[in-house]
Amino acid sequence: MSAPERIPSRGLTEAGLRTLLAEGELTVLGRVRGASNAVLYCTVAYEGEERTCVYKPVAGEQPLWDFPDGTLAQREVAAYEISEATGWGLVPPTVLREGPYGQGMCQLWIEAEPEEPAEEDSDGLGPLLGLVEAEEPGEGWKAVGLADVGEGRTALLVHADDPRLRRLAVLDAVINNGDRKGGHLLPAPDGRLFGIDHGVTFNVDDKLRTLLWGWAGEPLTQEATEVLDTLLAGLAPGAVLATRLGELITETELDALRGRVESLRKSGRHPRPSGEWPPIPWPPV
Structure with a gap:
């Protein structure tokens, strides 16, 4: 199964989008309601290019009992780094930067395509x-x-039973995503599928909570096992990916990440709920 195409950039490469997000001028247009943390809808402009984005300042994060304060933005960026290392491009371009309300996460806005009933055309995303x-x-x-x-x-x-969702289920198992809700699945107009909201990830304890348990216990695809091999190489001490992640999560969390990838590769199967933690997030959407 071939890797998905990159984000339609209207003239910008993936690296160009990251530069735009990191260096561009942020203008806050409003706040996304319903989120537990501050989520600001913005434009970002740089050298004649402009896009819409989400800016989540660290100052707007609510304390959590099981995550260190002020670390959710870094975890969002770490999830993007892992997504890029897989080659699947499941997370929109995401950077850590200074903004109008201090340091925070800045992520390219994805305009989700309204879901339509499934068509006979296998390229149609259909309801998820x-x-x-x-x-x-x-x-x-x-x-x-x-x-x-x-x-x-x-x-x-x-x-x-969609290969895009299955890739996302593997990514969630790797990053230990504690909050994969239906509203975090964004089908793009070009048929791509993105996952967003990765603040509660990379915990050292098993926190996997997701709506994507449909493959639990089933063998991983060959594509997934090859991706896990790639991740293991990238997570080796001193490797570029490991060094980058070391700037975003703790050494203990990085070790736990290596352990999860090794465990998945050894078992060759999608994980099952542990029974020690509610397996489905609430509310689910």
Whole structure:
């Protein structure tokens, strides 16, 4: 399976987008409501180029009992670095920079494509998540579990059996994502799929909470095992990726990251819920 195409850059390479985000002038247009931390919608302009982006200042982060204060922005950038190392490009370009409200994460804004009913065309993304009143998910779907839909009724929570989601499930297992909700899945107009909101990642304890459990226990694809081999090489002490991550997460967290990649590669299977932590985030969307 070939790697996905890069982000449509309208003339800018991936490196150019990172430079734009890191060096450009940030102008805050408003605040994204509903987020637990400060999420600011901005434009960023540099040498005649302008894009929209999200800026999350460290000063706007709410304290968490299980993560050190003021580290969520760095974790977002670390997730991007891992995503780039896989070659899958699942996380929009993300940098750490100074902004109007201090240091924070700055990420390219992805305008999500409204989901349409699945078409016969295999290139159509179709719906990613759903609830079905049946015991089995049906062709093209993977079961996650039963969900309470009110009035004493339950329905089967499902997600699409889609290779893009499967790549994201592997990435989440690697970075130990504690918050993979449905609203964090952004299908782009070109058919790409992006994941966002990676602040609660890289914990040394098993925190994996996701809606993408449909492949739990199944063998990893050959593509995924090759990616894990690439990551293991990049995470070796002194390697470029390991050095970069050492600037963003602690040495203990970096060691735990190596351990997760080694464990996945050894087992050759998608992880199952540990049973020590709620496996699905709340709210799920």
